Amino acid sequence: MKTKKSITIFAASAAVIFALLYIILGAIPLSKEYNYIPEWNLDLTTPVMESIPDEAQMIPFKLGQTVGYFTEEGGIALIKTFPQKASISESYFTTYNTDASQTDFFSCYGNKVGTIMDAGFPYLVNNRIYLMLPGGTSFSRCNQDGSIKWTNESVIPITAFSSNESFTIAGYADGDIRIVNNIDGSNVLTFNPGGSDYSVILGVDISPDGKYIASISGHNAQRFIITERAGDQSKILYHETLEHELNHRTLVKFSNDGSKIFYNYSGGFGIYDLGLKKDIKIPLTDRILNIEESNNLLFLLGKTDKTYTVYIIEKTNAFLGKFDFEADSAFITTNNEFLYVGRDTNISKMSIQKK
Numbered sequence: 284m285k286t287k288k289s290i291t292i293f294a295a296s297a298a299v300i301f302a303l304l305y306i307i308l309g310a311i312p313l314s315k316e317y318n319y320i321p322e323w324n325l326d327l328t329t330p331v332m333e334s335i336p337d338e339a340q341m342i343p344f345k346l347g348q349t350v351g352y353f354t355e356e357g358g359i360a361l362i363k364t365f366p367q368k369a370s371i372s373e374s375y376f377t378t379y380n381t382d383a384s385q386t387d388f389f390s391c392y393g394n395k396v397g398t399i400m401d402a403g404f405p406y407l408v409n410n411r412i413y414l415m416l417p418g419g420t421s422f423s424r425c426n427q428d429g430s431i432k433w434t435n436e437s438v439i440p441i442t443a444f445s446s447n448e449s450f451t452i453a454g455y456a457d458g459d460i461r462i463v464n465n466i467d468g469s470n471v472l473t474f475n476p477g478g479s480d481y482s483v484i485l486g487v488d489i490s491p492d493g494k495y496i497a498s499i500s501g502h503n504a505q506r507f508i509i510t511e512r513a514g515d516q517s518k519i520l521y522h523e524t525l526e527h528e529l530n531h532r533t534l535v536k537f538s539n540d541g542s543k544i545f546y547n548y549s550g551g552f553g554i555y556d557l558g559l560k561k562d563i564k565i566p567l568t569d570r571i572l573n574i575e576e577s578n579n580l581l582f583l584l585g586k587t588d589k590t591y592t593v594y595i596i597e598k599t600n601a602f603l604g605k606f607d608f609e610a611d612s613a614f615i616t617t618n619n620e621f622l623y624v625g626r627d628t629n630i631s632k633m634s635i636q637k638k
Contacts, residue, residue, distance in 0.1 A: 317603060317635055317636065317637055318635070318636055318637075319633060319634075319635060320633060320634045320635075320636060321631070321632075321633050322357075322621070322631075322632035322633055322634065323356075323357040323631070323632050324629060324630070324631045324632075325353060325357055325359065325629065325630040325631075326628065326629055327346070327349060327351075327359075327362065327628045327629065327630065328628045330359045330362050331359060332359055332360075332362075333354075333358040333359060333360070335354060335358055335360040335392075339354045339355075339356075339358075339360070340354065340355060340618070341353075341354065341360055341373065341391040341392075342354065342355070342373075342616060342618065342623065343371045343372060343373055343376065343391070343616075344371075344614060344616070344623075344625055344630060345369060345371050345612075345614060346612045346613070346614065346625050346626075346627060346628070346630075347611060347612040347627065347628075348364050348365055348366070348369075349362060349363070349364050349365075350362075350363055350365065350369045350371045350376050350378070351363060352376075352391045353630060355618060355621070355632075357632065360391065360392070361376075361391065361392065361393050363376070363378070363393075365378035366378075366380070367379070367380045367381060368380065368381070368383075368404070370404075370405050370406055370407045371407060372407035372408055372409050372410070372411075373391070373409055373410070374390070374391065374407070374409060374410045375388050375389065375390060375391070375396060375407050375410075375412065376388065376389055376391070376407070377389065377399075377405050377407065379404065379405060382402070383402065383403065383404055383405070384400070384401065384402040384403075385398060385399070385400055386398065386399045386405055386429075388405065388407070388412070388429065396427070396428070396429075397426075397427065397428040397429030397430075398428075398429045399412070399414055399425055399429040400429065400430075401414060401416075401423065401431060402416070402417055403415055403416045403417055403423070406422075406444075408446055409448075410427075411424070411446060411465075412424070412425040412426075412427070412429070413425065413446070413451075414431070415441070415444075416434070419440050419441055420436070420437045420438055420439055420440055420441060421434060421435060421436040421437055421441075422434070422435055422441065422444070422451075422453070423435070424451065424465065424468060432468065433467060433468025434468065435451075435453070435461070435463050435468060435470070437453075437455065437461075439455040439456050439457045439459065440455065440456045441453050441454070441455060441456075442454050442455060442456050442483055442484050442485065442532065443484045443485060443486050443487040443498070443532060443535075444487075445487055445488045445489065445535075445536075446465070447489065447491050448465065448491070449464075449465055449491075449492075449493055450462055450463065450464065450465055450471065450489050450493050451463040451465055452487055452488065452489040452496065453487075454483075454484025454485075454486070454487040454498060454500070455483075455484060456483050456484075457475075457482055457483075458475045458476065458477065458479075458482025458483060458484060458500060458501065459473055459474070459475050459484070460473070460474055460475070460476065460484060460487055460496060460498060460510075461473045462489060462493070462496070462512070471493075471512075471515075472512055472515055472516075472517060474510070474517040476498060476500050476501075476506070476508045476510065476519070476522075477501075478500075478501060478504060478506050478508075478522065478524075479500065479501020479502060479503055479504040479505060479506060480501070480502065480503035480504060481501060481502040481503055482500065482501055483500065483501060483502065484498055484499075484500045485498075485499045485500060485505075485529055485531070485532055485533050486498060486499045486532060486533040486534055486535035486546065486547075487499075487535055488535045488536050488537050488544070489537070490537045490541040491537065491539075491540075491541045492541060493512065494511060494512055495509060495510065495511055495512070495520070495537070495541075495544075495557065496509070496510040496511075496512060496517070497509050497510075497535050497537065497544040497546065497555075498510070498535060499525075499529070499533055499535055499546060499548065502528060502530075503528075504524050505524070505525045505528040505529065505549075506522050506523060506524050506525065507522065507523045507525060507546060507548060507553065507555075508521070508522045508523075509521040509522070509544065509555065509557075521555070521560070521562075523562070525548050525549065526549075526550070527548075527549035527550050528549055529548065529549045531570075533546070533547045533548070533570075533571075534546065534547045534571050534572075534573075534574060535547075536574050538576065539576050541557075542556065542557055542558055543555060543556050543557065544557070545574050545581070547567075547570070547571035550566060550567070550568070551564050551565055551566045551567050552564070552565045552567050552571060552583060552594075553565075554596075554600050556600075563600045565594075565596070565602055567583075567585060567594065568587060569585025569586055569587050569592055570585060570586055570587070571583050571584070571585050572584045572585065572586055573614065573615055575615050575616055575617040575622075576598075576617060577617045577618075577619065577620055577621070577622065577635075578619060578620050579597065579598055579620070579637075580595060580596065580597060580598065580603070580635060581595075581596040581597070581598060582594070582595060582596075582615055582617060582622055583596070584613065584614070584615045586613075589609050589610065589611065590607055590608070590609055591607060591608055591609075591610055591613040591626070592605050592606070592607040593605060593606055593607070593615060593622075593624060595635065608626055610626045610627050611627055612625075612626075612627060613625055613626050613627075620634050620635075620636060621633070621634050622634065622635060
């Protein structure tokens with residue numbers, strides 16, 4: 284039976300990825316209400332392949348030039364190296380080169396599922412298969428065998444992209460935002476938030492119900508904007524001109540239940556509560572690469588140079604703590620109360636629980 288360990292014991296016993304945890308948490312500890320509980324560590328340089336039950340949940344990973352799947356119990360179900368590019372989701376993975384065409388994709392068990400015959404870069408999200416077409420202005424949604432389901436064309440470069448089960452949303456270099464119906468590929472709504480000297484969409488997402496759109500856009504008056512969709516019309520619900528400006532793509536993401544919007548702006552991380560109509564800002568200097576939710580906590584993966592930082596925030600919006608490590612590549616993902624952190628050739632599982 285696992286027992287709760289102090290931070291000191293955890294830092295001494297956890298493998299490679301958490302070697303610096305004690306030092307970091309000594310300066311920025313978690314709330315006293317929480318404990319770290321290490322579960323296991325996987326070394327991908329000497330993987331032990333296991334027979335995985337069909338009902339096991341497969342968790343995808345991508346580290347450097349390696350992709351694969353592992354299980355909650357720490358079993359490696361599949362591991363594959365690739366020379367150039369790869370995309371992976373809970374359902375599928377594929378590897379491809381810079382002039383990709385006739386691209387095969389595979390299930391999480393390694394079985395070939397289909398082939399995308401057209402040229403372009405595959406982009407896999409959950410059970411959705413996209414193809415980003417040559418030129419960077421258009422994209423296709425594929426069927427489960429790789430055939431083209433529909434194509435959405437433009438002549439303006441795509442600068443931001445996101446999707447959920449019902450909708451795909453794309454932002455463009457001219458400041459347009461386009462919402463596409465996932466079933467038939469029809470254009471649901473196109474609008475331009477405006478308000479800046481130079482229009483460009485740097486980050487965008489749509490709520491699970493398709494009612495709200497959040498974006499960071501523009502230069503010379505860069506703004507965070509929340510828009511409400513009503514049929515074929517749009518209405519700005521909230522906007523804020525940001526004090527400092529980004530010059531690259533950034534993360535904008537709705538929470539799993541659609542009640543909050545998370546966004547990375549220059550100098551920090553924002554949480555907007557749609558119900559309370561309240562915006563919380565947490566100062567950060569890192570570029571946020573990923574946002575993951577567990578039952579009660581929010582995890583951010585940030586990066587500056589070769590230093591990755593995992594930030595831990597309670598869903599009450601209280602900042603709990605952080606830890607960092609040096610790596611060439613890293614990822615985080617969650618499942619229920621568990622946090623999985625990958626660093627170069629290691630994957631570790633841990634839980635952060637209330638005492």
